[in-house]
Amino acid sequence: MTVTEFRDRVPATEHIAVRCVDSDVHPMPRRGELVPYIPEPWRSRFFLDHRVGELIYYDAPDYVHAMAMRVDTFPPDGEFAGSDPDLAFRQLVIQAGADIAILEPAARTPRLAQAHQAFASALNDWQHHHWLDSRNNWHQRWRGSICVAIEDPAGAANEIEKWAGHPYMAQVLIKAEPRPSWGDPVYDPIWAAATKHDITVSCHLSRSSYEMLPMPPVGFPSYNHDFMVTYSLLAANQVMSLIFDGVFDRFPALRIVFVEHAFSWILPLMWRMDAIYEARKSRMDINRKPSEYVKDHIKFTTQPLDYPEDKTELTRVLQWMECDKILLFSSDYPHWTYDDPRWLVKHLPESAREAVMFRNGIKTYHLPETVPALEGQVRVF
């Protein structure tokens, strides 16, 4: 028997507890859908006049066919993976069991700061009209990201002011590649706007372009897989800059999330920073151990989860770094690196499961404790 599933797009009056917050989900505009939201003159003078082809260089398996996506996430209308809110809702919320999903549009990063800001603002309007509206977010499971170009701090602060207070915008989304590093006071207007509205600032891994590619100290790597590991170096540098340049002392309410930068490296980095702090604290303006700043202000997402063959070693590392204080669950749907929440939760120490799967997410993004119930939804644990 084949039945077509209808949902009335009316939230149930009955509520259930939020038990899984997914902090990394990628919506994608359908072809041409974003264009009307790009402000002029950038729409005509830059984006429509500066067409680019394939921007991804990537070594995912079967890339020509799968485009580095889960192949079952392409909607039947021929549009790209992640472009259909109903399909994403069915696969991620109903079938995988994510109760609330943080949407992070993967944006192009034009080299001109103003063009980048125009593109980011278009993504915000597009999310508002195509994912967070009452038709597509009738179930109240989607949360959007206020996308901003950090290399234009004043423009970024304006964009935060424009969207803060939106009932379904859960965070500010920035990139890590622009220079100088985040500890520089040039970015203070962004941290000030975010803390003024008590909204978390997240950074999803990106690549930027040209000389803004995340370059390791010894120069560009030869291969893509080498380059993939470089992302963590970028995040590590920003963590050090945030702490030692005193950003969390200037903005004690600031919360930062590193999305998809991996996280196993934070344990030795905390040890190293604490050791340097212990030896030189008389010369520093910061007044707490660096690891305490990390645990109070910074979160990392679980995908990609790196582990040795013996997974008890992973459990020990998670306990040593106090993963219940610094991790947020993420799936990366619909990318091919997707982690299913029911698979991920098995790898967490039992005492940390509730914190990582939903408590930290609720606190970080100021989410509700309950959502309208959905018939047939998988519960993760």
Added chain:
Amino acid sequence: MPERVIQPRLAQGREHIVATVDEIAPGSHKLVPIGRHGVGVFNVNGSFYAIANYCPHEGGPLCSGRPRGRTVVDESVPGDAVMVRDLEFIYCPWHQWGFELATGTTAVKPEWSIRTYPVRVVGNDILVQA
């Protein structure tokens, strides 16, 4: 919203008539609701194979992936690689782990190979022991 198939689950551990021969064209498959995750019955160039619809890597729905061959080195052609034995492998839609339909063997991690099931064709019926 796309269609979702809701079928009663069939009992495990016996032989089932799952389809007629003309129901599964070469290169296509039918998902049969046997066991917890279902069994995919594939037509590979006229031969039928049955494999568990469950990827041992992260638990993905294996059979909704893409059937194709495997890629091997061939330095005599542009790109130094060719695909051989087209359609004899199924690749999981989530992370592209590939499994040989005839044996359930995966090259990614051979010790995690999965169940395949005996298939018979009797007259116009396809029978699967699963």
